[in-house]
Amino acid sequence: MKSLLSFGCGNMAQAIVEGMNKSSKELEYFLYTPSNTRAIELAKVVSGTHVADLSKIPECDFYMLSCKPQQFEELAKSIKGKLKPSATIISILAGTTTETISKSLGVSKVLRVMPNTPSLVGAGVNAFYFTDEVGSEERHFLNDIFSGFSKVFTFEKEEEIDLITGFSGSGPAYIFEFSRILTEKMVSMGIARDIATEMIKWTFYGSSKLQLESSDSSEELRIKVTSKNGVTYEALEVFKGEGLEKIVDMAIDAAYNRAVELSK
Numbered sequence: 116m117k118s119l120l121s122f123g124c125g126n127m128a129q130a131i132v133e134g135m136n137k138s139s140k141e142l143e144y145f146l147y148t149p150s151n152t153r154a155i156e157l158a159k160v161v162s163g164t165h166v167a168d169l170s171k172i173p174e175c176d177f178y179m180l181s182c183k184p185q186q187f188e189e190l191a192k193s194i195k196g197k198l199k200p201s202a203t204i205i206s207i208l209a210g211t212t213t214e215t216i217s218k219s220l221g222v223s224k225v226l227r228v229m230p231n232t233p234s235l236v237g238a239g240v241n242a243f244y245f246t247d248e249v250g251s252e253e254r255h256f257l258n259d260i261f262s263g264f265s266k267v268f269t270f271e272k273e274e275e276i277d278l279i280t281g282f283s284g285s286g287p288a289y290i291f292e293f294s295r296i297l298t299e300k301m302v303s304m305g306i307a308r309d310i311a312t313e314m315i316k317w318t319f320y321g322s323s324k325l326q327l328e329s330s331d332s333s334e335e336l337r338i339k340v341t342s343k344n345g346v347t348y349e350a351l352e353v354f355k356g357e358g359l360e361k362i363v364d365m366a367i368d369a370a371y372n373r374a375v376e377l378s379k
């Protein structure tokens with residue numbers, strides 16, 4: 116049995132730890148948060164142990180950095196020199212490089228992960244970057260445990276993590292925003308809110324499932340829904356005319372620039 120201590124138990128850590136716990140019984144969990152509440156709650160869900168303060172940190176095989184990037188400096192000061200030296204650090208901090216983590220904590224074995232929240236329902240996407248010091252046994256273990264609740268993609272260059280952040284990390288927010296806009300429009304046109312909400316959720320779910328199960332590209336699938344001068348065609352023409360592709364392009368560039376800025 117291996118052990119993992121998560122420093123921070125917010126939305127993302129909860130999704131990952133619960134995902135790990137559902138898919139495997141090979142890990143024992145220790146949970147810490149400064150205000151205690153969320154660590155106590157998560158400890159109950161995964162039958163883990165709540166760590167009340169950082170004066171004595173349990174010896175674990177993995178330590179997961181799950182606070183906000185701007186809270187890391189304070190956390191690093193409290194834990195540097197207190198971690199089991201052979202442990203691997205798992206960092207989900209957006210835009211924080213393995214170099215910063217290694218220097219701040221005096222460690223060399225780091226897995227940098229860019230997760231996303233659908234991990235909560237066993238359908239996450241996790242992008243991995245390992246420092247050279249992480250051995251193959253740990254790599255396989257971590258790959259297996261994350262694969263139990265997500266698709267794992269391992270990148271060889273750390274810069275690629277900044278590149279994919281605005282896609283898989285932020286992607287769920289784009290989908291939820293598009294879903295919100297469609298739902299609100301449907302309600303404004305007279306459809307009951309509960310019906311509109313369910314119809315749009317199922318439209319997104321069904322389209323994603325079809326896309327995953329079909330060998331057609333997304334463009335081919337779109338063409339199959341679009342007859343020339345039909346209803347869908349009219350809507351897509353507005354997307355095209357008003358520059359949806361350009362807007363998406365600009366949004367992704369803005370997300371990427373922010374990821375690079377955070378990495379500095």
Ligand SMILES: NC(=O)c1ccc[n+]([C@@H]2O[C@H](COP(=O)([O-])OP(=O)(O)OC[C@H]3O[C@@H](n4cnc5c(N)ncnc54)[C@H](OP(=O)(O)O)[C@@H]3O)[C@@H](O)[C@H]2O)c1
Nearest residue numbers: 122123124125126127148149150182183184186190208209
């Ligand atoms: N949310 C996403 O979709 C997403 C996607 C990709 C990456 N991420 C990354 O995931 C990380 C966590 O994001 P989140 O959305 O889960 O944040 P969150 O919900 O705000 O949770 C942050 C957690 O960190 C704890 N914390 C605060 N200061 C701390 C300290 N000094 N030491 C240890 N723990 C501390 C908080 O404790 P309290 O409960 O006591 O306040 C809280 O449990 C971020 O680095 C973010 O970049 C998030």
